[in-house]
Amino acid sequence: MNEPVNLGPFRMGRGCPLVVIAGPCVLQSEEKVLELGRILRDIAQQRSLPLVFKASFDKANRTSADSYRGPGLKDGLAILETVKRELGLCVLTDVHQPHQAQEAAQVVDVLQVPAFLCRQTDMLTAAGETGLPVNIKKGQFMAPADMAYAAEKVARAGGKPILTERGSMFGYRDLVVDMRSLVWMRGLGYPVMFDGTHSVQQPGSAGGATGGLREMAAPLVRSAVAAGVDGVYLEVYEDPDNAPCDGPNSLDPVMFARAVDQALAIRSTVEQFPGLERDE
Secondary structure: OOOOEEEOOEEEOOOOOOEEEEEOOEOOOHHHHHHHHHHHHHHHHHOOOOEEEEOEOOOOOOOOOOOOOOOOHHHHHHHHHHHHHHHOOEEEEEOOOOOHHHHHHOOOOEEEEOHHHOOOHHHHHHHHHOOOEEEEEOOOOOOHHHHHHHHHHHHHOOOEEEEEEOOEEOOOOOEEOOOHHHHHHHOOOOOEEEEOOHHHEEOOOOOOOOEEOHHHHHHHHHHHHHHOOOEEEEEEOOOHHHOOOOHHHOEOHHHHHHHHHHHHHHHHHHHOOOOHHHOO
């Protein structure tokens, strides 16, 4: 534990640069995905920023059965393979069933276990058996310390755990972020990320869909970077207001670039005070 994790060509963890995972909530057409991928790649390259492109081939936990879920496993992985080949980006996708892990691992660099599945042993074990880095989203119902058991399931199977904070339920249809969670989870010995866009969701608040407060994402990201996280996770669309999934809590490229610049500035300040990021 406390060892950095390799994400494709990047390393994430103590002593490593801040990593950003960014992309749309769900895959659409290959053309749209490549267009957004180029924008994010250019923003990252201009800042020498380690970037992992993320997108889901299937959103299996949509609020309504009528909501768009994505192109599915086969077509979705084909799109992500194109992103890797044409844009040279490291890619991440989530898996919702154990049998998907090995197939997805043939294409992506990082697997992700969604928050609602973070206690599911078969899912965590299957992801870990691929040997890839596995980003485990902390469930909205989970105490930070209990993520040690989720990480252990992945590690025992041969995977490399990463833990991500994405807010906790606060009554109905709202989330809050306890910044202490980031410190406590880093104390477990694994790289920790902060999901700035899922943390501002308002589940089910948009009449059969999830709402959100995207204007709150950047302030929370600033706080999380000051607390000492190893990476930041942000969902981005070119036109969030017309996105098929998670639009209200997603950023557009301009907002993304601004949030990244703020995060890097704060990270630079934190690094001027040795030991500050290791207060835990």
